[in-house]
Amino acid sequence: MKSRDFFYVRPGSLQQALQALASHGSAAQLLAGGQSLVPALNLRLAAPEVLVDLQDCAELRGIKVSGQSLRIGALTTHAQIQSSPEVVQHVPLLARAVPYVAHTAIRNRGTIGGSLSLADPAAEYPAVALATGAVIIVQGPAKERRIAAADFFKGLYTTDLQPGEILTAVEFPIATADDRSGFYELARRRGDYAMVGLAAQVSVAQGKVAAARLAYFAVADRPILAKTAAASLVGQPIGDPACLSAASHALAADLDPMPDLQAQSQTKSYLAGVVLKRVVQQLGVTS
Ligand SMILES: Cc1cc2nc3c(=O)[nH]c(=O)nc-3n(C[C@H](O)[C@H](O)[C@H](O)COP(=O)(O)OP(=O)(O)OC[C@H]3O[C@@H](n4cnc5c(N)ncnc54)[C@H](O)[C@@H]3O)c2cc1C
Missing domain, CATH: 3.30.390.50 (CO dehydrogenase flavoprotein, C-terminal domain)
Structure with a gap:
């Protein structure tokens, strides 16, 4: 089975991605690594009219220390997390969890933002976010919101993300020596x-x-x-x-x-x- 036809847009920045979402409304769906969405499209479990590909939004990439947190951009792949010395040093729980996420090929493309947004109840990252007290950052057309992991996951494949919002990053508290x-x-x-x-x-x-x-x-x-x-x-x-x-x-x-x-x-x-x-x-x- 193959997906329904759709329009494909590839904005060059987060701002343009937000504009694309705003102009297409509920007809649009975000594409990150595609490791969950593309199978869903092919099985026709999802049939958006417009796919908004986040790949060129450089603002969504990277792993860096920010105050007392390690900030991981939404487009960071599982493989990048797995090979990050900063993750091993500052968020050892995430380092322990990532090898359990799927297989190498999927880890090369799948992203942390995609996993948190999808909110599969059997996924590793949502539990790591909850255990560490992580904060999930989302950007809407008007404002940014910072949501505690405990408030972000609302139910089966359901999160606090609102229409028009994009998950931009997650901040994990830096682990202490204790x-x-x-x-x-x-x-x-x-x-x-x-x-x-x-x-x-x-x-x-x-x-x-x-x-x-x-x-x-x-x-x-x-x-x-x-x-x-x-x-x-x-x-x-x-x-x-x-x-x-x-x-x-x-x-x-x-x-x-x-x-x-x-x-x-x-x-x-x-x-x-x-x-x-x-x-x-x-x-x-x-x-
Ligand atoms: C065979 C197989 C085994 C797998 N095993 C596991 C496993 O053991 N553990 C696990 O956790 N996962 C597993 N996965 C899923 C994989 O980890 C995916 O990478 C992940 O769930 C989704 O990330 P993605 O970047 O591919 O997102 P996509 O597939 O591109 O998108 C997933 C959903 O999130 C939305 N989305 C994506 N990015 C954003 C964003 N920044 N803001 C708002 N919404 C966004 C999309 O619109 C879509 O609804 C498996 C997948 C496959 C195919």
Whole structure:
């Protein structure tokens, strides 16, 4: 099957892209890496009249330190994130997660802005954004908005992006020496979307967990924080297997996994405990 016919425009700047969106309204759709949108076009799950290709919007590229954050432009590819020393140094949780995003060919073209905008509930980046407390930056025709990751993901493939807005960048807080990160997912095959995954960020004081954020993905219509399980880790020695039992039991209060094509709810509940165990083990190792 092939896509419906569409007009293709390739603006040379963010301003021109915003103008293209404004003039075509709901008939237009943005194209970034095309790794999700092009298959959707070919399957006729999406049929925009106009594709607005962001590739020439230089403002959307690049990885740089900005104050206490690492700012990553929306058009930055998964491969660029994977090879970035700044990401390894400043956002180790993202560095841990990116190898799990799809396969090499898709990582060469797929972008962080595309992934966050798509908001697939089984995608890695939305959970990393939630666990780290990232801020997502969007530009509309009149103003820029900065949206906390916790407020950005609204539901299944649904975000806070409004018509006419473009996601321009995401800012991840720079990890401190007291932060530890852990990431694990279970998928049927390496590179597939996860059956269940967990992105975790904890801060440590005097060898004990001072604060923890456990962001699960592929268990609900969006990434969610397991707050009860995270609270049970606070005050415990970092990476102590003994704290696992309490945290695993606490998961029942946090998660009521949504079944999908990959697994039933009970299977996902069980796997949520498995990934928690592996992540707690990672947290014991200096990140
Ligand atoms: C076989 C396969 C396996 C995959 N496995 C995984 C996986 O394991 N984990 C994972 O996370 N992803 C996976 N993906 C998806 C991949 O990561 C995509 O790159 C990503 O989801 C979308 O990024 P993109 O740049 O390709 O966006 P596109 O496909 O170009 O666009 C996706 C959507 O986002 C919108 N959009 C894009 N950029 C912006 C922007 N800047 N502002 C506003 N809206 C925008 C588009 O209009 C479109 O609706 C997989 C894809 C394939 C084909």
